[in-house]
Amino acid sequence: MGSIFLGLGENQEQQSLDLGRANRHGLIAGATGTGKTVTLQGLAESFSANGVPVFVADVKGDLSGISMPGSPTFKHADKLEGRAKELGMEDYAYSDNPAIFWDLYGEQGHPIRTTISEMGPLLLSRLLDLNDTQEGVLQIVFKYADEHGLLLLDFADLQSILLHASQNSKELSAKYGNVSKQSVGAIQRQLLSFEAQGADNFFGEPALEIDDFLKTDEQGRGYINVLAADKLMRSPKLYATFLLWLLAELFESLPEVGDPEKPKLVFFFDEAHLLFDDAPKALEDKIEQVVRLIRSKGVGVFFVTQNPIDIPEEVAGQLGNRVQHALRAFTPRDKKAIKAAADTFRINPDLDVEEAITQLRVGEALVSTLMDDGAPSVVQRTLIKPPRSRLGPITAKERAIINSVSPVDGKYDTAVDRESAEEVLAAKAADAAQTAQEVEEKGEDEVRKQSRKTPSLWEKAFSRGAKVAAGSAAGAAAAAVLGKKSRANPMASGVTSAAGSIATDLAGPIAGRFVRNLIGGLMR
Known part of the structure; x- marks a missing residue:
């Protein structure tokens, strides 16, 4: 198996991370200004060089430099080169890394979106900080949408169906359980609050395809996916919920691979404490379960935080x-954190870990990684290697150039607003209003004889199928005129097209329900 060079110990022993054990997760911790970001940048570079794609959140705006080579003229160049010389890195040279920039707000990179259906009521409840009663109402709203073929794609869809639930609370309560207008109103207020923070940008289409996080360039280097999170950090719950959703999506999308x-x-989950702030014990337990299970999908998760006791013990126990x-x-509390950190390492009889933690200089760290047999190595005081890319942010012009040559350029940049719950419910409301007016003018008996104005999901699908069938028949006739044999069966084509249309209309609710069931299973 290959390995990643991390640095040199006090006895000039190389400290390395076994690539075959990198999916056993990790922790990068330390006080502000001690070198966590530089360590993260160097690790991300090394994974990329070994053909492993990386995802990292850029919470301070200074990780974008990973896309550009360092330079002797840039700040800290003398320190980087001096560190490389101190470590005997004779092959040290500045280099860039293939990078894709992402941004939930679509300002500094490609937008990342998911649909309301895919997020599901459990994570939405966490995001909106709903109580148990309000979460129950949200569950009912989702169930109603699924049963009535209503696509929940964006905030407008969710707001529309919540309004519908409020207006029809008696009918919904009779079938599903209590749906109070007060609970619906509380959910609506929370939605408005998050919409004001720009959270609505995260919901819609085209939704993210996880495979776009797993790309390599023509040289076989893994792309480093950099999420611009400096603005996102102003909404810490959205940041934490987004990353938890992303982990669940990775778990659902990727096949089992064991230990590759x-x-x-x-x-890399920077500012990891935000995931656990104010989280109930049940949620912590399920996060621990997600982290443990995603290992078998070949995904390594590194938590980056200032204080190691920010990570619950159940999760910390998974970080090898x-x-x-x-x-x-x-x-x-600092003293407690030092003792807790020291107790997690395999004892080194030649090193007083508690004392060493307080004496480490910038760029030094205590390192312990999993060995071939799965056991942790003895902790060593280690001088961490310098990154080869630029330290600090890139310019707006450089970012624009990188975005323009991105392998996903144009794929997510334009939002798509197709017919979904908002449009369907608006059409039904208009239909109902017009029918009420006609009843008043013509009488109920006369109106009952009229055909329904809003066609059902199935009627719309078969209507589209019939049009396709007509086109197929015309194509077959044209082929006959040209002397070509056609095996097309217009009627069969129509049925197939209708089925395809139905599948298209139902795909959102069914797929969303499948992902929600998976997340729900993990989150219950």
Whole structure:
């Protein structure tokens, strides 16, 4: 198996990360300014060079430099080159990395979207901070949408069906359970609050295809997917919920691979404490379950945080590869964190870990990784290698150029607004209003004789199928005139097209329900 060079220990012993053990997850911790971001950047570079795609959230806006080579003229170049010389890296040279920029708001990179259906009521409830009663109402609304073939794609769809639920609360309560207007109103207010923060940009189409996170370039290097998260961090719950959703999507989309020779993707979760802030114990337990299970899909998750005790013990127990930068003992909580961090390492009789954690200089760390046999290595005080790419952000012009040559350029940049719950419910409301007016003018008996104005899902599909069949028949006739034999069966084509149309209309609810069931199973 291959390995990634991390740095040199005090006895000039090379410290490495086994690629075959990188899917056993990891932790990068340390106080502000101790070198966590540089360590993360160097690790991401090394994974990319070994053909492993990477996802990383750029919470401070300074990781975009990973897409450009470093330079002797840039800030800190002397420190990088001095560190490389100190570590004996004779092959050290500046280099860039293939990168794709993403942004939930679509400002600094390609938009990332998912549909309301795919997110599901459980994660939405977490995002909106709903109580149990409100979450129950949201579950009912989703069930109603599924049963009536209503696509929930964006915020407008969810707002429309919530309004419909409020207006028809008695009917819904009779069938599904209590749906109070007060609970619906509370959900609507939370939606408006998040919409004001720009969260509505995250919901809609075209939805993200996970395979676009797993690309390699023509040289076989894994693309580094950089999420612009500096603005997103102003909505920490949206940030945490988005990343949890992304992990669930990866778990659902990827096949089982066991322990591959190298990961299929490495996922860096910066500011990881946000995932657990104010999270109920049940949610922490399920996050631990997601982290444990996603390992078998070949995905490695590295949590990056200032304080190691920000990570619950159940999750921390899954993190076999650890890079601990310096901690400061200013408060009782700091001292507790130092002791907790020291206790997680395999004992080194020649090293006082608790003392060393407070004495590490910038760029130094205590390192322990999983060995071939799966056991953690003895902790070593290690000087971490320097990255080869630029430290700090790139310019707006450089970002624009990289975006223009991105392998997904144009795929997600334009939002698509197809017929969904908002349009269907609006049409039904207009239909009902017109019918009420006609009843008043012509009488109920006369109106009952009229055909329905809003066709059903099945009627619309067969109507489209019939049109396709007519086109197929015309094509067959043209082929006969030209002396060509046609095997096309217009009637069969019509039936097939109708079925395809029905499948298209139902695909959103069914696919969304499938993903929600999976996430729901993990989150219950």
